[in-house]
Amino acid sequence: MNITEDEAYKEMMLKYNFAMQRLETELNILLKEYEYKKGYNPVEHIKTRMKSLDSAINKLKDKNCEITVDNLIRKVYDMIGIRIVCSFLSDVYDIVDLIKGTDQFIIKRENDYISNPKDSGYRSYHLIVLVPIHLEKRTEYIETEIQIRTVAMDCWASLDHKLRYKFPKKIPKEIQIGLSECSKDINELDLKMQSLHDTLREYNS
Secondary structure, three states: OOHHHHHHHHHHHHHHHHHHHHHHHHHHHHHHHHHHHHOOOOEEEEEEEEOOHHHHHHHHHHOOOOOOHHHHHHHOOOOEEEEEEEOOHHHHHHHHHHHHOOOOOEEEEEEEOOOOOOOOOOOOEEEEEEEEEEEOOEEEEEEEEEEEEEHHHHHHHHHHHHHHHOOOOOOOHHHHHHHHHHHHHHHHHHHHHHHHHHHHHHHHO
16 A cells, blocks of 8 residues: 555545544434423433444455445445434434434435344344535535434344354354344334333323
């Protein structure tokens, strides 16, 4: 890697850092305002991460793509990821609407893996957003991924990841079936908890 390429990678990572800071700040403002207006905090916790350069390059290799800055920007859409974990199903969709309603980001793509879970059983709501960063004499838009899910979904995803990590090539079929069944059980739990939550709100009103 020559000096020019090295500087290009450093500049790219710097921009991703700017975008992550901007995203964290804007989301925090939105959620604090929501809590102020509604008198209720729907978020259990938020986790932010940025892929390392090595991890992003490995992802390109997995896709059989040439290792370039341009390919990293265009093909690795989840360099920045924020996971918002909520208490109840209704909270997830409230947060989705909150993010989609702001003019701070541009929604590029969305996937409702709650209504339409993946074959593995994975459930979550994904938003791919473009975050503006204001640089000297120009504004650039950085692609980031926001995942919104319930506590139960997050628990399943965490355990699923640990199990799949033990089988880097192909996970055995019986484990795949077991994970899918657990996902359905967790969805039933979410629906029951949502029903209790709705009943409690009726009593309070």
